[in-house]
Amino acid sequence: MASAIFIKKLREEATCSICLELMTEPVSINCGHSYCHLCIVGFTGNQSADTSSPGTFHCPQCRKPFQSGSLRPNKQLRGMIQTFKEMNQSMCNEHGEQLHLFCENDGQLLCWCCERSPQHKGHFTATVEDACPGYREKLQKAVTKLKFTESIYMQLKLDTTQKISSWEKKIKHEEERIHSEFTNLHTFLHQEEEFYMHRLEKEKEQKLSRLQDNVAYLDNKLEELKNGILELDKKCQCSARNFLQGLSYQSRNTRGCFFGTAYCEQCL
Numbered sequence: 315m316a317s318a319i320f321i322k323k324l325r326e327e328a329t330c331s332i333c334l335e336l337m338t339e340p341v342s343i344n345c346g347h348s349y350c351h352l353c354i355v356g357f358t359g360n361q362s363a364d365t366s367s368p369g370t371f372h373c374p375q376c377r378k379p380f381q382s383g384s385l386r387p388n389k390q391l392r393g394m395i396q397t398f399k400e401m402n403q404s405m406c407n408e409h410g411e412q413l414h415l416f417c418e419n420d421g422q423l424l425c426w427c428c429e430r431s432p433q434h435k436g437h438f439t440a441t442v443e444d445a446c447p448g449y450r451e452k453l454q455k456a457v458t459k460l461k462f463t464e465s466i467y468m469q470l471k472l473d474t475t476q477k478i479s480s481w482e483k484k485i486k487h488e489e490e491r492i493h494s495e496f497t498n499l500h501t502f503l504h505q506e507e508e509f510y511m512h513r514l515e516k517e518k519e520q521k522l523s524r525l526q527d528n529v530a531y532l533d534n535k536l537e538e539l540k541n542g543i544l545e546l547d548k549k550c551q552c553s554a555r556n557f558l559q560g561l562s563y564q565s566r567n568t569r570g571c572f573f574g575t576a577y578c579e580q581c582l
């Protein structure tokens with residue numbers, strides 16, 4: 315219990331009266347009181363200085379004057395607070411005794427007073443030194459297991475990355491193949507189109523030429539007929555004597571027809 319009072323007293327000494335926490339970067343002022351560096355700087359920033367002597371403020375605890383430029387880092391106090399913090403971690407908050415036991419049932423550090431309390435009655439306890447190696451071993455096993463799992467996942471990641479790059483290559487190759495095949499197909503279709511168009515053009519020319527020949531032939535025929543009609547019309551216009559004279563044997567053709575081979579139905 316004595317140590318608990320001692321710790322309480324020590325904590326009070328190391329507590330900043332501005333922020334009410336253990337001091338951080340403690341500094342001392344003229345009167346000997348100490349505060350966190352940031353707390354006292356903040357205090358002088360918020361308080362108006364003594365108008366009779368500028369730069370002078372009053373200690374928040376004893377009201378004695380101090381100069382804002384006279385703050386001195388308190389290295390001794392800082393060291394003590396550090397030791398106190400470290401010591402405090404190994405002390406029971408309730409009883410102020412060393413936490414040198416470990417309750418296996420609760421997974422909790424205990425001091426000898428805690429161990430005897432009804433809360434831990436019948437619980438399995440061991441000294442910190444005895445309990446620690448077993449837990450360390452368990453932790454080490456867990457780390458080994460996790461490292462093994464990690465290596466599996468790393469291998470899986472590597473495999474997947476390789477699969478991705480292999481797939482990318484495969485897809486690229488396939489793209490090139492499709493592109494090349496379609497280029498060939500386009501070229502082939504273009505050639506085919508040209509071939510059929512050329513053949514059609516040739517066919518058109520031949521057909522047109524034949525039809526134009528026919529037209530020319532028919533024109534000739536029509537011209538012949540026109541002339542024949544004119545000739546026969548002329549014969550019809552002659553006097554009866556001349557007309558009949560025109561039908562003489564001399565004017566007949568080899569078939570004995572006097573109308574002319576070109577116009578007679580029988581001679582045609």
Ligand SMILES: [Zn+2]
Pocket residue numbers: 330331332333334335337338349350353
């Ligand atoms: Zn403070």
Ligand SMILES: [Zn+2]
Pocket residue numbers: 345346347373374375376377378
């Ligand atoms: Zn003071």
Ligand SMILES: [Zn+2]
Pocket residue numbers: 406407408409410411424425426427428429
């Ligand atoms: Zn205790």
Ligand SMILES: [Zn+2]
Pocket residue numbers: 417418419420433434435437
């Ligand atoms: Zn317990």
